[in-house]
Amino acid sequence: MRSTFMGLETSKRGMFTQQSALYTTGHNISNANTLGYSRQRVNMQATAGYPGAGLNAPTMPGFLGTGVEAGSIQRIRDGFVDQQFRGESNKLGYWESRTNAISQMEDVLAEPSAYGLQQSLSDFWQSLQTLAANPENGGARAVAVERGVAVADSFNYIHKSLSEIQTNLGKEIGVTTKNVNSILKQIGELNKQIAQVEPNGYMPNDLYDARDNLLDELAGIMPIEVDYEKSGGRALEIAEGTVTVKIKTNDPANPFITVVQKDSYSELSPVGNGGTDAEGNPKGPMTRFTFTGGPAEVNTINVNNLQNAGSLKSLTDSYGYVDSNGDTKGLYPDMLAKLNKMANVFADAFNTVHQDGKDLNGDTGEAFFVSKDGQPIDASNIGINSVIEKDPNKLAASTSDPNVTDPEVGNGENAKKLGDVLFNKLPGLDGSSVQTYYSGVIGELGVQGEQSIKMVKNAITLLGAVSNRRDSISSVSLDEEMTNMIKFQQAYNASARMITVVDETLDKIINGMGVAGR
Template structure:
């Protein structure tokens, strides 16, 4: 026979369970604006019905329910959306780093403008044409020298400024590597805490949220793959376990390619004695990024993972089998080639001309070597004397023919690494490439930002806290709690009647 107090226990369980749900709802409301918080829910489960199947079970119409209990408190999370978000976040980190680096380069080059190299050189060519009209005029000669000095100083400024930003990019890359290692250490520490809690049957939802937020940050910097392993013990089937983090290449494949090798490159391996494998950048003798070492594996920059770190290293410059590549090295190399060819050809024509003193062989610019030509170009010591400016081809008074030849250097076909071109077309090509690269970086940054934002919105719709929904749940749980309490009152009245109202005969 079932207990007279059966209904009291059923109602009591209902009250306690609804109270747990109300407290969880209150926690959701309190954390509605907490970054990285995932809403939590109570998983209700029925308690074991009465009576259990046995030989001495009472003969009643059927099994009676014994109430409800809070089986677990689980956070609401969609793993697929997390993976998708981190993939888009990784693309955003790469293109955003490239976009910012190119934006700084565009500010330095400042083309087209009245202060850029192109306009400065145009003024120099114009001053030579003016000199051809008045070759003996000291004022015209002084203007040529000053305009030539402006050209040299503009080359110097552009080269020095680009080199300065390049060093900043290197510092950012090194800082990003340290930040990656810091995030890995934090994730490893949270793994340890989770491993201590889960075997007892609990779900450390707050630790899960904190860990996922750190993994989201990590995905911006490198391309990663997260796998889970169980904590062991009496872990709940809903437990998320320990995170292991594998490094992927820019194509989302395991190193050295797909399918994955027997021993993947691990950033975080919870089964190892030392879980964290730090990321380190190696530079060659030319101070270019050479390889990135992770888990004892040296990875070439061009094969390295995507994300912010690769974007910074590609912008700073890296060594590709002895050849320097990258956004800033390419532009510095173009400036050096342009400065060297310009100075060499101009000096050749100038040395063939005659100064006011009747002598030839004077140099106008001083430049040595291809590497660093733009940084080192300057006026030759011969140019300190205005009479040494070779505007003439003969000793005849009024001869300014060589000044015209010097001005024609602008249209001379010169040999560059990329082929034959004039100074103007070569420079326009370098600036055009920069503009196209910057436009592409901005476009893809915006695209990846929109895509990651869309995934984040879907993720928020699943995991985020809706105050309207929580208020609805709160009212629902409140009514259920009140109904359970009312049920206790009714049963109490029944018991009172049985105890105090029955069996009074014969008193």
């Protein structure tokens, strides 16, 4: 025989379930603008029918339903789209960082402009032409010397500025690794909390969201692989479990390095060819990244095995690294090496011509460009001979070549040769002139900058497409939530009305029916 109060219980379950759905809808609406929030839904399911199976089960026609219950509250998420998003985020992180590094370099070189090195070289050449026409003019000599000082200062300024940016990139690598360590620690702690909740049969959806936000952030820094491990106990089938995070490498012998497993996590450290300073920044060009503690125990990624993805790899490529041949490579080391080479070859060629000439006193010319620190001349230390700088008459503008007509002191022929150094093809510059070589360097940088900007735009477009797809699945739509709110409200009202009907029926039975035989 069925229970007299069965209808009340069925409707009560309906009210409670619709109430849970309304509360979940309110939670969604409240988090409509929360970054990284995934909308949630109540998975409703019918409760077991009456009567249940068994030898003692009553025999009756039909099989009565007993109502509904909230089986679980699940967030709406697509793991495949998440994987796509993180892959595109990885590419964007690399190219954004590279674009920023190139942009800073372009700001320092400032070419073409009225103040860059190219203009200084052009002004120097112009002053030498003027000197060739007026070799005995003290003003022309002073201007030529000052323009030479300007060339040296331009080399010094560019080298110093690029070196400072390179140092800042090294510090940024240190800051980024600290950020990685913070993310790994937080993921491990969230894994611990999730592992405590899931075995009790609950779904910690907000903890899942917090963990996925961290994984998204980590994917922009380094290429990652994500696996999940069930928590056990009374965990629901749809529970995600703890996440295992692996760093992907190009090393066939060690393609993955596990850095988070359950609540255990590793710490990342950058190592330069001079080690690491007290603040955790690399000293010298990068050689490797080291993971210590946690599931990785002690593991190393050589910089040459870093995948070409993520902002950390981009920072390494810009700051400088030691390649498999032991050579220093990278955006800033390469540019500094080219500038050093250019300054050295130019100074050597200019000095050779200057020392073949005669100054205004008839003495053989001294070296015009010298090193400020006694080391071989490069862009950092190139300067003007102090003797010439103090006495412009020491500028060897004339020649004593017997084949030159009118070879007396002050004929200006050597000044022409000095000017020609800027346009002569020099073996040390791969057969290019100083002007052509520098133009090629600037042109190559421009091409790299243009490529990086295009790649950023492409990555933003692709990431935007994936992000929109993910939002269409996981984000909160207020229109949809308002529709759900009305739907659940009406269902709640209907269940409440059903209780009223059952109550009236029972009232008739209990209070309205007489006692037999009275």
